[in-house]
Amino acid sequence: MFNRSLNQRSILTILFVFSLIVFLASLRSFQLQALHQQSSQTTLPTSPPLDEFGPPGEDNCKAPSTTVDTIVIVKTGANEIYEKLPTLLLTALRDYDPANLLIFSDLGQQLGPYTIHDALDNVTHSVKSQNPEFGYYRTLQEYQENGQDASRLRESFHDAAWNLDKYKFLHMVEKTWKMRPNRKWYIFIEADTYLVQSNLRLWLARLDSSRPHYLGAPTSLNGEAFPHGGSGFILSGKALSMFADGNEGIAAEYDDAMQYEKFGDYMLMKALKAQGVKFRSSWPLLQAEKPSTLPFGPGPDTGVRHWCQPVVTMHHISPDEASQIWAFEQTVQDSSKPILMKDFYEQMIASEIRAERDDWYNLSDDLMYRARGMDGDRQKSGDDMSAIEKEAHLSFEHCRRVCEEHNRCFQFAYTDQSCGFSYSYRLGSKYEGDPSEPSFKSGWILEKIARDNGANTCSSPRWPGSTV
Template identity: 35%
Template structure:
């Protein structure tokens, strides 16, 4: 678009686009008449008030599942954010311990001793129980932390062991709080927006069997993705616990031959007569910065933008306090809950600029014959539907979605990302116009 023009002019264009973005953000601010940034003092002062507003939170029992290698790093932030207002919860891992005064239970202590002694999945577990984390070398821990996802799950012994926790945790949750109306299962990198979740659950009769979660499928089993969090009503949990007890060997064998524990639980629920209600995008499997808010999932035409948001996944520990402050401020100043579009506008968009060094915005469409960041920008701008781009080495990628992304580095050079900021306003207006009455995911 601007090929061959002097670099000074290109820099001027960049400045103009930056001004356009600032002006757009100001318009959004005036439209909604609020700012979502709050000080730490305001966050602390409003803590009690925000907990008091969570009507019905006492009817939930929350099970947080983790593993020994990640628990010390990922659990502490939950005590001041995700679990701060939750009166009834338990932490489960593959290793019993205390972390910052909070007890972490062993999720596998009642698994068949013969399985523990002989199944290859439990070699890691046996070493862990005998020697704690000191049983593993620094090289082993580093190797497992860097393990990649495969078609059969993540290639690490802790991940392979994790599948054995789901069915025992169903029983343990019921024993811990037999009178809870709802049982919420989350992971150590799941963020739940409790106000939204409670309002969503109020649309369901908790005295009936319900199984709510982001839909996934392996073979013929449709199940709730564990990372997004899922909800099981009291009658449904009782059904699956009783069914598993009556068929214990079958489900032990099934678990041993499978690779995904959330799928194992989903099969047991379906076998007991409780099918999943597909709940995306109320419950989602990505962190806000990585989401494409304009893409549906699982064969349903339900794009996140318009819907209320009750969960995110893959948040790093450093993101929890920031997002918790944002959510609390919003709930104090608004009678309506956060939709995905609000999170885009007020949490992500202020961090988007015309370009960002050392940043990967997750653009994915490879462009050929592009040799510089400026050429990559021009390539994107020449495509009417292109909203962002990134450049690394000799590789230019573009995208018709807008994502913030995260810090990113290549093998030898930094990734650099950019956005076509003067197209963002049109994008948000088009998305808003598509919403109609979309809000909750309901039967």
């Protein structure tokens, strides 16, 4: 069995190295294509060939990565590890020494030079043995022992993997301190989270790691805010030490309670709060959107214009999107200045926005106009509609006409007697809904978007709060 496992690991290692070579070649092809497309919009500096950057982790990276005082921790799962993690390691984390990376999963294994740590091996025995959620965990161990491919479990055990994921949070955080204690910063992300290294480095330079920082993009449960795990969260060395230093086994103290909670990131907030570490929002630097879904411009009534802020994390990034973002980063010549949302829009999104697109949904739902008898959220009351607004649901052209006249509407989406407006501009994606259902058609008011772009320049980046 040992020889069989060894042979399997050797094969996987060879495949991973081969994947690196193929992926780097595809990145180079994409980068040249992206630069050619962008040249018709604006003049960009010529990006050096990928060869000049060398293998991942070398010191000849174009922009310096964060220091040894910063540890990046990636949470993933065995049934998706080969789909998502290699892309992350080749793009956003390309310049990181493996010693400054920790990767946690629901199965311990090796991926080339990277050790994948089991985040769940210290979960209380009674919880593991009595809770059916850990049946999937035992199945993973059996698959590994028998040399089977755990990725085959993804479809049939999708819900089981998701339910098990919540137990990783606290144990991952405690293990991180034990394995890499006394660092200044700990950056926790997931395998489909993109980390903009240059912006992270500039942001951390503004913060004091001796203070108990616990930063992230807020969501809420039971009236309490906590950082959304997929958007990434950051703990200063002081904050993590308050939780884990001298508190060996603290994660296991929450295992029983975790059985009755839905979100591990929520329980982590509760556990940190009990140790005196309070969460603070750092949205929109850390966030769940990505370039194609970011709401650029004014947006709804939050008082936040998405334009001059740097971006540190983005979530639900596909391998192709990660490649595009990485290629764009290589065109940025001055790493002393942050990459702003405005830059992502101008270099990655603007050329894709056009007057209209069939079978496309651009996420327009800030205000809705539906046919009489169709109820739904954000519906404008019929009593408050003008005569032309009452016809917005009739067709794509009617929807466009009302959007053009509405002073806040930048784009719209139409489907089957439903017209949606957006107070920002977003790209969205091709509609891939049920083929038997009506599709979406999306439109943008290009003149309004151009005026908004011209009226809003960025004299300086908008970091959250002041230097602390």
